[in-house]
Amino acid sequence: MxxxxxxxxxxxxxxxxxxxxxxxxxxxxxxxxxxxxxxxxxxxxxxxxxxxxxxxxxxxxxxxxxxxxxxxxxxxxxxxxxxxxxxxxxxxxxxxxxxxxxxxxxxxxxxxxxxxxxxxxxxxxxxxxxxxxxxxxxxxxxxxxxxxxxxxxxxxxxxxxxxxxxxxxxxxxxxxxxxxxxxxxxxxxxxxxxxxxxxxxxxxxxxxxxxxxxxxxxxxxxxxxxxxxxxxxxxxxxxxxxxxxxxxxxxxxxxxxxxxxDMSYFAAVGPGASGYIDGFRYENPSVIKTWKDKIKNGHIADLNIKDKENIKDAMSVFCFTSLRTSDGIDTKEFEKKFGLSIFKAFPNIENIIYNYVNNGLINISSDGHITLTEEGFLKSNDFMCEFV
Ligand code: SF4
The missing domain is CATH 3.20.20.70 (Aldolase class I)
Known part of the structure; x- marks a missing residue:
């Protein structure tokens, strides 16, 4: 290994x-x-x-x-x-x-x-x-x-x-x-x-x-x-x-x-496939002929400085991908990763979260995890939009 x-x-x-x-x-x-x-x-x-x-x-x-x-x-x-x-x-x-x-x-x-x-x-x-x-x-x-x-x-x-x-x-x-x-x-x-x-x-x-x-x-x-x-x-x-x-x-x-x-990195191969490596996102052409031409010429989609993810995007992605899971957003992990609290990064989010909590759509655990309930999963798109 x-x-x-x-x-x-x-x-x-x-x-x-x-x-x-x-x-x-x-x-x-x-x-x-x-x-x-x-x-x-x-x-x-x-x-x-x-x-x-x-x-x-x-x-x-x-x-x-x-x-x-x-x-x-x-x-x-x-x-x-x-x-x-x-x-x-x-x-x-x-x-x-x-x-x-x-x-x-x-x-x-x-x-x-x-x-x-x-x-x-x-x-x-x-x-x-x-x-x-x-x-x-x-x-x-x-x-x-x-x-x-x-x-x-x-x-x-x-x-x-x-x-x-x-x-x-x-x-x-x-x-x-x-x-x-x-x-x-x-x-x-x-x-x-x-x-x-x-x-x-x-x-x-x-x-x-x-x-x-x-x-x-x-x-x-x-x-x-x-x-x-x-x-x-x-x-x-x-x-x-x-x-x-x-x-x-x-x-x-x-x-x-x-x-x-959980925002781990992954490579992707094939037409239309997109990868995420070292903070960069890349995307292969979705037109089959263009995809083949790039391979023929040895110019497959690569990591490009213009596609380096910025902190604001990374914070949003962290939140809405975490919310898809039953572990939810780990607010401590967020702070460790980005150097500021989730409530400072998204100043309006605190009120919105409490609204969702009052409606039984979100749980907040004592160790700082924000998770959607099963009813909350049904409204997940609306809530995730708050992080964009
Ligand atoms: S057409 Fe779409 S849904 Fe049907 S088998 Fe192919 S990928 Fe799956």
Missing amino acids: ITNKKNIGLYIHIPFCERKCDYCGFLSFPMKETERSTCIDFLLKELKQRGNKPYIQDKIVDTVFIGGGTPSLLSGSQMDQLLTTIKESYNLAEDTEITCEANPNSLTNDKLKDYKSSGINRLSIGIQSFNDEVLKALGRLHNSEQGITAFKEARRAGFNNINIDIMFALPNQDMSLWKDTLNQAVSLGPEHISFYGLQIEENTPFYERYKNDNLNCVDDKEADRMYLTACEALKINGFEHYEISNAAKPGYRCRHNLKYW
């Missing part, structure tokens, strides 16, 4: 899917197999180029997250190439958490075995719902049976750290269907459950239907009730609700995602 180096995360963005889901606003495109394999070649090149940077060489990577898009479209040998390149180009910690996102319809038994032997040790399966009508309305390519099978096969292949993603406030979904999805999710026995409310993203078929009043959406109050029902159900079943949309069995919080919320 290498010591005296800062630990960072590494995110790899796989920019393709088999087909686009109707609600999806992520940067992913339907691609044929040859296009996909070209993209992987470029990802491998970028991984090497970025791994060579001195500000990466002096760090240890202890979390890797392969997201997308649909990483499970990679064959076993493509995943192996990806992992081999990472191992060759980065200082990986012995106990690195290596997560791969997967969709039920593209996971096969052989792939699962190959992924496992390549070094993937955490799977995040996009199940979204256990109701076929709801899945159809989302434009997903799998049905509920395939979701269940994918989870069970992953277990059989030896994955002992599995997240499943589920969604609420969906068209064709009422409270009883949501409760059924929650029950089925819990009864599969995953270590981690992410639960997201539907967001209507521009430039999606859902957005068009929403504008034309043709989406059969759940209203905001019902969506709030669905969220609180999930919080309750997950707690009863032994999950720690450690972030707005994430719950884990003790010891299974996603270490990579925690880096985003």
Whole structure:
């Protein structure tokens, strides 16, 4: 194990899917197999180029997250190439958490075995719902049976750290269907459950239907009730609700995602991916051709003095990322990090906080942590805006 180096995360963005889901606003495109394999070649090149940077060489990577898009479209040998390149180009910690996102319809038994032997040790399966009508309305390519099978096969292949993603406030979904999805999710026995409310993203078929009043959406109050029902159900079943949309069995919080919320540094590779290293933020081009051209010319997005984060921004980010978690803002840590109290940095915040406390939306602990309650999580966007 290498010591005296800062630990960072590494995110790899796989920019393709088999087909686009109707609600999806992520940067992913339907691609044929040859296009996909070209993209992987470029990802491998970028991984090497970025791994060579001195500000990466002096760090240890202890979390890797392969997201997308649909990483499970990679064959076993493509995943192996990806992992081999990472191992060759980065200082990986012995106990690195290596997560791969997967969709039920593209996971096969052989792939699962190959992924496992390549070094993937955490799977995040996009199940979204256990109701076929709801899945159809989302434009997903799998049905509920395939979701269940994918989870069970992953277990059989030896994955002992599995997240499943589920969604609420969906068209064709009422409270009883949501409760059924929650029950089925819990009864599969995953270590981690992410639960997201539907967001209507521009430039999606859902957005068009929403504008034309043709989406059969759940209203905001019902969506709030669905969220609180999930919080309750997950707690009863032994999950720690450690972030707005994430719950884990003790010891299974996603270490990579925690880096985003505690302002740890992370490198990122792939079109549209953005990294945060040594106080600098960088962003790769989201247009695939521009991204490829930069790699071809050896000019990948780099740390640039104009993108050095200023103290005011860093204080804001510290507050609103901390507020996403059940640990909340550690006011002592804030003072240690920035050299002044949070109430001096944000002079209006004291009154606002007490207002939220009086309405049961915020708790302040005796050791100086400001945390949103579960009802508070529902209003988190409003409160986070106070720090911008
Ligand atoms: S599989 Fe995921 S990334 Fe791909 S289109 Fe569907 S929601 Fe978007």
